[in-house]
Amino acid sequence: DVNAHMFGHFLASTYAPPLPPTTYIEAREDEDIELPEPNPSVLVEVLDCKDVMTNGIFAWVGMCNLRPLYRILGPEPRYLYYAENDIASNWRIVNKMGAEDFVERFRRPSDAKLPVDCEKGDYGGCVVEAKLTPEIVSKISMINSHEEKLTIRSKFAEVYGQQFVAIEGNS
Numbered sequence: 001d002v003n004a005h006m007f008g009h010f011l012a013s014t015y016a017p018p019l020p021p022t023t024y025i026e027a028r029e030d031e032d033i034e035l036p037e038p039n040p041s042v043l044v045e046v047l048d049c050k051d052v053m054t055n056g057i058f059a060w061v062g063m064c065n066l067r068p069l070y071r072i073l074g075p076e077p078r079y080l081y082y083a084e085n086d087i088a089s090n091w092r093i094v095n096k097m098g099a100e101d102f103v104e105r106f107r108r109p110s111d112a113k114l115p116v117d118c119e120k121g122d123y124g125g126c127v128v129e130a131k132l133t134p135e136i137v138s139k140i141s142m143i144n145s146h147e148e149k150l151t152i153r154s155k156f157a158e159v160y161g162q163q164f165v166a167i168e169g170n171s
Contacts, residue, residue, distance in 0.1 A: 033170060036163045038129035040116040041068050042155060043136070046080070046093065049125030051103045054078055054093050057136050059152045067113065071148055073139035078103065080115055080127070091115045091127070132160055137167050 042060045049055050058070035058080045067082040080093045089110045092102040104125045106118035115127040130136065137156075143149050156164040 033166045036160045038131045040129045043130045045130040050123040
């Protein structure tokens with residue numbers, strides 16, 4: 001004999017009402033995310049450098065000599081910055097900030113405001129605009145420095161706004 005009252009309690013304890021749609025927010029899969037226009041003051045790509053570890057996407061992590069300072073999106077740090085010297089000011093890529101040795105250097109024009117304005121580098125590399133994509137956003141997690149990850153995410157949120165939030169939500 002099964003008591004109908006006990007059976008009712010049993011069923012009631014295993015039933016959970018559906019969550020209202022406002023309880024959670026997910027990106028819609030039926031809508032394409034509109035990718036933002038390239039912004040070379042925040043995101044650039046280095047191509048064709050003979051040092052293959054230098055090729056890749058570089059994101060803004062600060063300012064140096066009144067110009068953007070970029071870091072490669074990957075586990076090993078590489079920095080792209082403007083070195084201001086009396087004789088030879090230029091954009092260069094180094095393994096760590098403060099290093100005298102560079103892995104790529106863009107000498108012309110010497111007063112370029114952004115690296116995308118430079119000619120080919122000493123080792124064949126060139127800097128081009130990069131568009132923010134889900135693949136690029138997912139590369140932020142590859143960075144070992146927690147502080148640099150936060151800096152990049154904050155800058156992307158500031159510059160790209162809701163488009164960045166939507167892309168990060170889909171990554």
